[in-house]
Amino acid sequence: AQKITQTQPGMFVQEKEAVTLDCTYDTSDPSYGLFWYKQPSSGEMIFLIYQGSYDQQNATEGRYSLNFQKARKSANLVISASQLGDSAMYFCAMRDNNYGQNFVFGPGTRLSVLP
Amino acid sequence: GAGVSQSPSNKVTEKGKDVELRCDPISGHTALYWYRQSLGQGLEFLIYFQGNSAPDKSGLPSDRFSAERTGGSVSTLTIQRTQQEDSAVYLCASSLTASGISYEQYFGPGTRLTVT
Numbered sequence: 169a170q171k172i173t174q175t176q177p178g179m180f181v182q183e184k185e186a187v188t189l190d191c192t193y194d195t196s197d198p199s200y201g202l203f204w205y206k207q208p209s210s211g212e213m214i215f216l217i218y219q220g221s222y223d224q225q226n227a228t229e230g231r232y233s234l235n236f237q238k239a240r241k242s243a244n245l246v247i248s249a250s251q252l253g254d255s256a257m258y259f260c261a262m263r264d265n266n267y268g269q270n271f272v273f274g275p276g277t278r279l280s281v282l283p
Numbered sequence: 284g285a286g287v288s289q290s291p292s293n294k295v296t297e298k299g300k301d302v303e304l305r306c307d308p309i310s311g312h313t314a315l316y317w318y319r320q321s322l323g324q325g326l327e328f329l330i331y332f333q334g335n336s337a338p339d340k341s342g343l344p345s346d347r348f349s350a351e352r353t354g355g356s357v358s359t360l361t362i363q364r365t366q367q368e369d370s371a372v373y374l375c376a377s378s379l380t381a382s383g384i385s386y387e388q389y390f391g392p393g394t395r396l397t398v399t
Contacts, residue, residue, distance in 0.1 A: 203388075205388075211393055212390065213390035218385060218387060261388075269333065269380050270331045271388060272328075274325070275325040
């Protein structure tokens with residue numbers, strides 16, 4: 169069965185610094201997708217970034233990048249130049265064909281950006 | 284274009300009453316998902332509809348919970364004989380699937396259910 173682990177319940181980072189949010193996953197399917205979502209206090213879920221298992225390069229989207237280490241089954245989210253508006257819950261999720269293309273979410277990491 | 288919409292945005296009900304929560308997915312999205320999120324917690328998967336396939340109901344917590352999706356579009360989540368522990372935000376999401384796994388989910392704003 170698939171599983172997503174996010175070992176950091178809470179993280180603090182100083183404004184303008186970079187922060188890494190950890191995510192490890194487990195799947196037996198060689199083809200899978202990894203997603204990161206942000207949920208601010210307003211409650212909306214915002215898609216941030218996607219990494220495919222066959223992608224040769226790490227995904228990047230603006231200040232977000234994904235440190236994808238396939239052999240270690242980790243897909244850590246890196247946020248550069250943190251902003252106060254980055255304070256939110258961050259969820260890592262995976263989708264593969266073993267589970268009918270359903271999504272599996274991790275428990276989330278609460279990031280607090282300090283001024 | 285229009286995103287995923289959910290109604291009502293807030294629902295307060297008395298214990299023991301039935302409630303219906305509605306989700307309108309993005310047009311053309313074949314997959315639809317329901318999740319429950321208690322305050323400060325992660326997402327609890329409830330049910331997943333994929334095209335015309337039988338839904339994956341493995342996340343429904345009890346037989347008081349049911350969901351249907353009519354015409355491959357709108358979905359209704361029904362909770363019968365509500366209990367106080369049902370109080371949570373219920374999130375709906377939709378996604379393109381076809382044969383691809385790269386499509387992200389788009390989430391609705393959620394329905395906050397309070398059972399008194």
